[in-house]
Amino acid sequence: MARIGFIGLGIMGLPMAVNLVRAGHDVTGFNRSPGRTARFAEQGGTAADSARAAVEGAEVVITMLPDSPDVDAVADDVLTAAGALWIDMSTIAPATARAVADRAHRSGLRALDAPVSGGEQGAVEGTLSVMVGGAADDVAAARPVLEVLGKTIVHVGPAGSGQTVKAANQLIVAGTIGLVAEALTLLRAQDVDLASAVEVLSGGLAGSAVLDRKATPMLTHEFTPGFRVDLHHKDLGIALGSAREAGVPLPLGAAVAQLMAAARTQGHGDLDHSALLLVLEQLAGLRKD
Template sequence: MEQSKRVGFVGLGIMGRSMAKNVAKRGFPVTVWNRTPAKMAEAREWGARLAAHPKEAAEQCDVVITIVGDTSDVREVALGPNGLLEGAHEGLIWIDMSTISPDATRELARVAAERGVRMLDAPVSGGDVGAREGTLSIMVGGDEETLAEVKPVLEAMGKNIVHCGSAGAGQTVKACNQIMCGVNLLGMVEALAFARKSGVDLDKMIQVTTQGAAGSWALANLAPRVVRGDLDPGFSVRFQQKDLRIVLEEAARLMLPLLGTSTVHQLLRSVEAHDGGEDGTHALIRVMEQLGNLKIVPSKE
């Protein structure tokens, strides 16, 4: 795909703003739309064109990327008034990089195809750091030839781009990713609690365990932030809960019990109940502090 191809971005949240900027840096003309005008003004400063609505972004672009909060948000920006499918034209490719229901994705792909639009589902993993650095993992469902056509755009955002299968397969693999993230998160906070209760230095425990079979992304990246008292979100509890809800709904449809995932979902609900929904997912440590009657996160001065 030539860099002259025009790319639209619908959604400029923590992830979308960095992803759009990286696509622009690669030389693609970028048009953006976001519900919050201030985020669009920020995009104008680095050269993006502004659309009045998703329909206009689709009309002006060859590829439209959506990265919004939930299944209902994707439906709204795609199928609602002035939605991107109203701006459908010959050759338009829609890449949904949100994390939503695999079943809904398959339905949206069918609707898009009826309007002559090729759709890929391409959710991402790597958090805000991966979005800023352009190192996201991107799991893609849909037509492989369509993926080949837009791969240069995706390469501006990610380093590990994998075709997972037909429509919805990208979302299914993302669900697998979120299962492992949640269970690893629980293991990390339990290990921190065990070390603290036992009187072991937390930094030394992390230093050793990250290098062996117990190592995980959560342990290497989130545990040090817990020890520093930094619970700011790279990925918020609220969005993790949304993802785990999607996992559990799909598991129910498949008649598949997911005990670990269910436990993490319930524990994070406690974080939400204590007004921690906008904290990072590692705020799960707060529940462990309550359950174990111990202090891990240092108090802020």
């Protein structure tokens, strides 16, 4: 069992850290919001009052943070964990991931970028999909830890590759949510029974994990965040920025990014990304607020 320092106990990070504790690892956690750290301690983890304290003596450091600047902000603290394996599971820019890996290697640490897909439900159930960038030997060393957190763990290439795959993942998820929102709006406008329509759509080629997980809360307008609009807005910015660097056009991605930006502008940033439905309903004149 490993001594793990875990930084970032948010919607995803807290259940991930708890799963590591339940698997028998010695996990010390830190979050900028003390209440989240306290909740981790209540579930068997060890609470730290700073990022540096969390990584002291750690063999493995896991960061699960909102954005590139957040990862940069804790880098000095993480790099005090001499010889540790740093697994950054945040979703950040590929260029930032490469810079972090280079800095870690120069400081004597091994580093992986290992963003995840599967949302809060996948984090709770330990069934996340993990896309890992870095050296093959480091991926092999990290696998016993990652297998507690995810069901699908795939080494996708050198440093930064995990983040590039995650950007592609976020394009697909956002685009699918957008099309589900459009479909439900069309069905609603034509007075079709929505639950029945979703049932038959799920059984055909239109079926998907997004439809399975998001359609019911969209029908009931229950947008409790599993993954917030604000974060998906950030992720689509990463995808578009990476595409610009590579000279790759993303016309559909750009369109759904504009819809996600509209959801955020309309005050839905703290809602689940399925709240993209609200934008489509407003465009269709089906919302009065």
